[in-house]
Amino acid sequence: MRRRLIAGNWKMNGSRESLAELDGIAAAAQARPDVDVAICPPFTLIERAVARQSGLAIGGQDCHSAARGAHTGCISAAMLVEAGATLTIVGHSERRSAQHETDAEVKGKAEAAIAAGLTAIVCVGETETQRDAGEAARVVEAQLRGSLPVAGGDALVVGYEPVWAIGTGRTPTVEDVGNMHGLIRTTLRDLLGAERSGAIRILYGGSVTAANAAELLAIADVDGALVGGASLTAAAFVPIIGVAG
Numbered sequence: 489m490r491r492r493l494i495a496g497n498w499k500m501n502g503s504r505e506s507l508a509e510l511d512g513i514a515a516a517a518q519a520r521p522d523v524d525v526a527i528c529p530p531f532t533l534i535e536r537a538v539a540r541q542s543g544l545a546i547g548g549q550d551c552h553s554a555a556r557g558a559h560t561g562c563i564s565a566a567m568l569v570e571a572g573a574t575l576t577i578v579g580h581s582e583r584r585s586a587q588h589e590t591d592a593e594v595k596g597k598a599e600a601a602i603a604a605g606l607t608a609i610v611c612v613g614e615t616e617t618q619r620d621a622g623e624a625a626r627v628v629e630a631q632l633r634g635s636l637p638v639a640g641g642d643a644l645v646v647g648y649e650p651v652w653a654i655g656t657g658r659t660p661t662v663e664d665v666g667n668m669h670g671l672i673r674t675t676l677r678d679l680l681g682a683e684r685s686g687a688i689r690i691l692y693g694g695s696v697t698a699a700n701a702a703e704l705l706a707i708a709d710v711d712g713a714l715v716g717g718a719s720l721t722a723a724a725f726v727p728i729i730g731v732a733g
């Protein structure tokens with residue numbers, strides 16, 4: 489049985505004051521020992537977040553594939569570890585589109601994260617145009633095959649985030665989420681074998697809120713949620729943790 493993971497992605501939001509939200513989130517996480525809870529704040533807040541709530545898993549939102557070097561503005565997996573992070577998101581669609589990250593780059597980032605001891609949440613997801621063209625399954629499978637590290641450990645989580653559902657208040661139907669998570673599970677099995685793939689959690693992300701979390705988390709092969717907007721406050725995030733058990 490895979491433990492549920494509810495991960496919050498603060499994106500480029502939050503300040504030192506926002507870290508007070510972690511108190512309520514950590515309390516809710518403690519009250520649900522059967523659920524893993526993580527928050528990925530901006531890099532500058534990681535160390536303070538860890539200091540404030542050491543019981544909560546704190547993660548990055550990206551890392552570089554290299555260990556060090558001339559990469560202005562980037563951060564290495566080891567730097568995240570030093571700051572106290574235990575996981576990182578890689579390949580978020582906002583980076584794939586705005587920073588033009590390719591599947592191969594995302595794979596390199598995931599490999600670097602796992603090698604440094606982090607859990608890598610590798611994100612995949614189709615655009616609205618791709619879904620309308622009937623290409624969603626093909627696109628997501630290709631992203632998985634191109635972005636997932638197949639060697640080097642199992643500290644791996646997949647985040648399925650349809651791009652058109654992120655920050656829009658729209659979500660796919662229960663049937664569409666179920667079909668896509670089933671396809672992801674099948675692809676994982678093909679890439680990693682039955683035993684390894686069975687332990688890997690597949691999160692749904694895109695407009696998850698307290699209002700729809702229970703329905704989404706009840707779908708087969710939905711092992712948790714990747715939450716953007718609704719992770720910014722304890723008031724919005726705690727009810728999602730509450731229905732995750």
Ligand code: PGA
Pocket residue numbers: 497649653654655656693694695696714715716717718
């Ligand atoms: P959202 O973002 O919950 O605000 O839609 C999800 C994400 O991009 O991870």
